[in-house]
Amino acid sequence: MTDRALAVVRSGALTTVQDRGRAGFAHLGVGRSGALDAPAAALVNRLVGNGPEAAVLETTLDGCALRPRRAVTVAVGGAPCPVTVDGRPAAWGAPVAVPAGGLLDVGRAVAGLRSYVAVAGGVAVEPVLGSRSTDLLSGLGPPPLTAGTVLPVGPPDGGRHARVDVAPQPGPPAELVLRVTPGPRDDWFTPQAVRTFTSGAYEVSAASNRIGLRTLGPVLERAVTGELPSEGMVLGAVQVPPDGRPLVFLADHPTTGGYPVIGVVRGADLAAAAQARPGTPVRFVAVRR
Amino acid sequence: MRMLPKIVPRVLPVGDDALLVEVSSGDAAQALHAELLRRRAEGLLAVREIVPAARTVLLDGVAEPARTARQLAALEVPSTLPATGAAVEIPVRYDGPDLADVAAHWGVAEREVARLHAATEFRVAFCGFAPGFGYLTGLPARYDVPRRTTPRTAVPAGAVALAGPYTGVYPRSSPGGWQLIGTTDAVLWDHARTPAALLSPGTRVRFVAVGAV
Numbered sequence: 001m002t003d004r005a006l007a008v009v010r011s012g013a014l015t016t017v018q019d020r021g022r023a024g025f026a027h028l029g030v031g032r033s034g035a036l037d038a039p040a041a042a043l044v045n046r047l048v049g050n051g052p053e054a055a056v057l058e059t060t061l062d063g064c065a066l067r068p069r070r071a072v073t074v075a076v077g078g079a080p081c082p083v084t085v086d087g088r089p090a091a092w093g094a095p096v097a098v099p100a101g102g103l104l105d106v107g108r109a110v111a112g113l114r115s116y117v118a119v120a121g122g123v124a125v126e127p128v129l130g131s132r133s134t135d136l137l138s139g140l141g142p143p144p145l146t147a148g149t150v151l152p153v154g155p156p157d158g159g160r161h162a163r164v165d166v167a168p169q170p171g172p173p174a175e176l177v178l179r180v181t182p183g184p185r186d187d188w189f190t191p192q193a194v195r196t197f198t199s200g201a202y203e204v205s206a207a208s209n210r211i212g213l214r215t216l217g218p219v220l221e222r223a224v225t226g227e228l229p230s231e232g233m234v235l236g237a238v239q240v241p242p243d244g245r246p247l248v249f250l251a252d253h254p255t256t257g258g259y260p261v262i263g264v265v266r267g268a269d270l271a272a273a274a275q276a277r278p279g280t281p282v283r284f285v286a287v288r289r
Numbered sequence: 290m291r292m293l294p295k296i297v298p299r300v301l302p303v304g305d306d307a308l309l310v311e312v313s314s315g316d317a318a319q320a321l322h323a324e325l326l327r328r329r330a331e332g333l334l335a336v337r338e339i340v341p342a343a344r345t346v347l348l349d350g351v352a353e354p355a356r357t358a359r360q361l362a363a364l365e366v367p368s369t370l371p372a373t374g375a376a377v378e379i380p381v382r383y384d385g386p387d388l389a390d391v392a393a394h395w396g397v398a399e400r401e402v403a404r405l406h407a408a409t410e411f412r413v414a415f416c417g418f419a420p421g422f423g424y425l426t427g428l429p430a431r432y433d434v435p436r437r438t439t440p441r442t443a444v445p446a447g448a449v450a451l452a453g454p455y456t457g458v459y460p461r462s463s464p465g466g467w468q469l470i471g472t473t474d475a476v477l478w479d480h481a482r483t484p485a486a487l488l489s490p491g492t493r494v495r496f497v498a499v500g501a502v
Contacts, residue, residue: 026338028486029416128480138420184301184309232340232347234307256342256417264304289305
């Protein structure tokens with residue numbers, strides 16, 4: 001391995017390699033995966049001069065620590081968090097130079113859940129079906145990072161990183177408002193359940209993960225009690241499992257499922273869903289397509 | 290070649306740029322899937338993903354969903370399944386721990402389960418559950434079996450299994466509730482191989498009994 005590499009010193013609760021994911025293989029049972037907060041991943045790539053396809057690291061709540069073998073430019077964005085280089089405070093949301101052998105520490109998120117770390121040249125693990133993303137459901141892509149993992153880094157693109165002090169990024173939501181278009185299986189629920197879905201007070205469940213945002217709140221009663229034959233599932237689909245609590249499918253969702261989908265969350269609202277901590281209030285708002 | 294009753298698709302919008310096309314049977318869904326692939330290959334359908342399932346085909350990432358929905362509602366689906374290439378042969382040892390239970394459901398001897406299964410031509414109706422896991426149809430409806438009441442926490446890779454109208458082969462070890470009738474050494478999924486999946490929707494499959502039953 002070349003000296004363009006990052007050694008993982010502290011992996012945090014869950015840190016994975018993510019890019020824009022692997023679309024086009026759902027018919028083989030392969031989900032799309034990819035960064036949950038896609039705008040944040042795109043922003044940190046821009047800050048270090050990477051193309052939008054470059055792979056970044058996605059942390060969960062408590063960050064990670066990395067030691068580059070050679071001097072690199074990095075940027076941390078997404079969930080705001082303290083950033084230090086060899087113990088000295090460094091910028092969040094802006095390019096940061098880390099010397100060879102220096103220690104980059106991405107700290108615990110002060111708000112939100114998932115911080116993103118881009119390195120100039122991108123994380124260059126071997127792609128699987130055209131993507132470097134870790135898919136926690138299917139097991140494709142590199143395993144979640146552990147201390148001692150060494151990640152290859154690609155050649156930087158001429159060092160043309162953005163000249164900004166701090167890039168503006170939306171703050172994590174105090175209340176998660178998710179716009180949903182109804183269907184395709186809203187007719188499997190009672191009219192009361194359909195009203196409850198878009199008027200009830202939900203909150204983010206601690207059982208949420210990269211596969212789905214689970215909620216706690218009023219139970220949605222079914223009008224059709226039979227079993228739904230397995231059908232294709234889209235990103236943002238709100239599936240209602242037998243416990244009656246809506247579950248929003250995120251990037252690592254299964255490609256097919258057998259529980260009815262009452263509505264589909266707008267793609268533009270999923271980045272906020274990725275940053276909502278357990279306990280955050282959730283409202284589903286019906287919109288027309 | 291199986292003849293099907295006239296297929297009348299029902300088109301349900303899904304979010305802002307997907308359509309779920311529903312038909313009345315699994316055979317009709319397979320015919321619809323083949324027709325949609327043909328239309329995409331001919332440039333008549335602009336879509337990112339075509340995902341067949343039990344009674345539906347999902348079109349995800351549709352360029353013009355409203356116009357496409359109107360076209361699909363009037364779609365004439367040929368009522369025969371198109372011929373596909375040579376059947377994939379999967380060698381099987383019919384040695385699964387649920388062989389006796391399946392034989393009891395079918396009302397036949399265990400070796401007869403193996404004979405009937407290996408004499409059937411299957412077709413991959415759709416994939417899901419895990420990369421490379423195909424839901425294969427072909428057995429007559431009288432051979433449908435229920436899932437196990439208690440799923441296993443670990444089904445080994447290569448397990449050949451039945452549930453409902455389907456046969457499947459586990460690409461890797463995973464929890465599972467299907468009835469295990471045999472084992473294969475065939476590699477169902479290898480992402481370093483092209484194509485990665487041995488089975489994809491529309492593939493014809495034959496199981497070939499190996500070893501003593």
